[in-house]
Amino acid sequence: xxxxxxxxxxxxxxxxxxxxxxxxxxxxxxxxxxxxxxxxxxxxxxxxxxxxxxxxxxxxxxxxxxxxxxxxxxxxxxxxxxxxxxxxxxxxxxxxxxxxxxxxxxxxxxxxx
Amino acid sequence: xxxxxxxxxxxxxxxxxxxxxxxxxxxxxxxxxxxxxxxxxxxxxxxxxxxxxxxxxxxxxxxxxxxxxxxxxxxxxxxxxxxxxxxxxxxxxxxxxxxxxxxxxxxxxxxxxxxx
Numbered sequence: 001x002x003x004x005x006x007x008x009x010x011x012x013x014x015x016x017x018x019x020x021x022x023x024x025x026x027x028x029x030x031x032x033x034x035x036x037x038x039x040x041x042x043x044x045x046x047x048x049x050x051x052x053x054x055x056x057x058x059x060x061x062x063x064x065x066x067x068x069x070x071x072x073x074x075x076x077x078x079x080x081x082x083x084x085x086x087x088x089x090x091x092x093x094x095x096x097x098x099x100x101x102x103x104x105x106x107x108x109x110x111x112x113x
Numbered sequence: 114x115x116x117x118x119x120x121x122x123x124x125x126x127x128x129x130x131x132x133x134x135x136x137x138x139x140x141x142x143x144x145x146x147x148x149x150x151x152x153x154x155x156x157x158x159x160x161x162x163x164x165x166x167x168x169x170x171x172x173x174x175x176x177x178x179x180x181x182x183x184x185x186x187x188x189x190x191x192x193x194x195x196x197x198x199x200x201x202x203x204x205x206x207x208x209x210x211x212x213x214x215x216x217x218x219x220x221x222x223x224x225x226x227x228x229x
Contacts, residue, residue, distance in 0.1 A: 032215060043117075043204060044158075044219040051215070059216065088156060094215075099165070100208065101148055102217055104158035 002027035006091050006105035013112055019064075019078040021108050023091030026072065032094040033074040034102060035066055037087045044090065050074060086112045115140045117205050119220035126195050127228050133180070134190040134223050136205030144210045147188040148217070149179065152202040164188055165210070192225075200227045 003026045013019060025031050032051050036044040046059045048066035056066050063082060067075045074091055088109050092102040116139040126132040138147065149161040164172045164179045172179045180189040192199055205220045 034215075034217075036219075043221040044206075046216055046218075049215045057215070090156075090158060092158075099146060099163040100210075101160045101163055102158075103160065107156040107158075109156070 117220035
């Protein structure tokens, strides 16, 4: 069966520090992968998605970037965090059935101070 | 552009009663899919149910059903016989099913609290 994992689960970072969130998927090959952000009390905002290794599409211009160095690995990064980057970050992969629902990881809660 | 609207920020429902969570959407594209997700306090997003725009019947999954009214552009989630474990945030989402479209757009969510 397919599984998706994110880490770290929680982190507290000072403004201006770098960020790296990792996501890996097991049990499937060449999945479509996604990074979403959820601000406190709000819905999910799509940040990036990837349909293959090295292929990244950005939905919202910001100081975040994403990379896909391996088929089942998706990384969210920042060189210098802003206060507004605080939130709950969710990685997801798209199911292979025709409905195409997304399956999400456990999430990473980022607090920028 | 596609838009999802959930007008109920919060709802309180007595245990064992049925509950309807509202969702309206806006798109000019005839081909799309509608999704409902549950987010417990742990934060994980759990897929509940899917409805395609060309599906003739309303989708059902156990205690979950989707009241799909295409002309009104609404896709309300109905939970029958609510349980304490149903307390969570619920999100409605939509994706256009045109080839190559990858964007799943979410509403702002409804926080459901089941009262014992």
